[in-house]
Amino acid sequence: MAVILAVGARGGLTESDLASWIFGSFFVNGLLSIAFCTLYRQPLVFFWSIPGAVLVGPALVHLSFQEVIGAYLATGVLMLVLGLSGWVRRAMEAVPMPNVMGMVAGVFLKFGLDLVYAMRDEFLVAAPMVAAFLVLGVWQAAGRRVPPLIGALAVGGIAVAVLGKFNPGSGALFGFASPNLYAPAFSWQAMVELVVPLASTALVVQNGQGVAVLTAAGHKPPVNAIAAACGAWSLLAGLVGTVSTCLTGPVNAIISASGEKHLHYTAGICVGILALAFGALSPFFTRLLLATPQAFIAALAGLAMLRVLQTAFSVSFGGKFTLGALVTFLVTVADVPILGIGAAFWGLVFGFAASLLLERKDFAR
Secondary structure, eight states, rough: OOOHHHHHHHOOOOHHHHHHHIIIIIHHHHHHHHHHHHSSSSSSOOEEEHHHHHHHHHHHHHOOOHHHHHHHHHHHHHHHHHHHHHHHHHHHSSSSHHHHHHHHHHHHHHHHHHHHHHHHHHHHHHHOOOOHHHHHHHHHHHHHHHHHHHHHHHHHHHHHHTTTTTOOOOSSSOOOOOOOOOOOOHHHHHIIIHHHHHIIIIIIIIIHHHHHHHHTTTTTOOHHHHEEEEEEHHHHHHHTOOOOOEEEHHHHHHHSSSSSSSGGGOOOOOOOOHHHHHHHHHHHHHHHHHTTTTHHHHHHHHHHHHHHHHHHHHHSSSSHHHHHHHHHHHHHHOOOOTBBBHHHHHHHHHHHHHHHHHOOOHHHO
């Protein structure tokens, strides 16, 4: 949620837009999670594509939110077609994973930098959060009871309260969801810039990770049905302003890590129920976090992204296609739009071209 707020604030979205986005992320995807866990008797929890959300940030600088939503819907149609046609596995294998993760590393780098800037700008807020994160990461016995990120959230909240930096503004703090229904706008700039990167991150990065962790735990996730469901649900979630739906890797990894395998799906149903409750209260949680200093959200998002950023760099530069991944990363970080189309798309294009020309042996392998 901190990532969504950081992206949305940078893109000029209103509090109402953000609450609607978070409603779709949790409530709408919670319904799908409960349905799939019940139907397949496997832990199949769906949420939203975090890399996809980060991709939207730069796009909102030069595209309207309605144009971005149009790209959400087009991405949903593409994923639905790939799922129903059975081409998902071929599509996942067509684009080298290091190139995709080079793009992910490029768009995520901003969050790591913002963590450093938060330490500079609001040291008394950010420093205790980082300290709590490190202590709980090193002290494993305590870290198993209180995850480092939750500890950082709690300590940061205390610091904000003690320093008198909590400012909820006027109006009631508590409230139930009243999601917005958006009319999409379709532009070729949004289609070219966002559809392929969004579909790549959802199907290749997120779904690929989710399928991998569930397979390792002994489950047999239905790859094509998952892709089709992500596409159909992205159409529904997009109408309330939510980025593409995907099969979550970390959540499914956690709930399939212990207990009896044939009962793992019940944990998925419980997660879905909690997501419904969280989504129903999205205006409350949105206003609660927006009432904190910007450095609090930046530090929280940066800490949440550290391991993801580490994984992105490891996959990008740890084996094959390293030159293509580097080109993708550099073009994405440079953030220079061409023909009105954002850098993430061009990073994939130029990185793939570099691999195709100069890393033919990696394709052969």
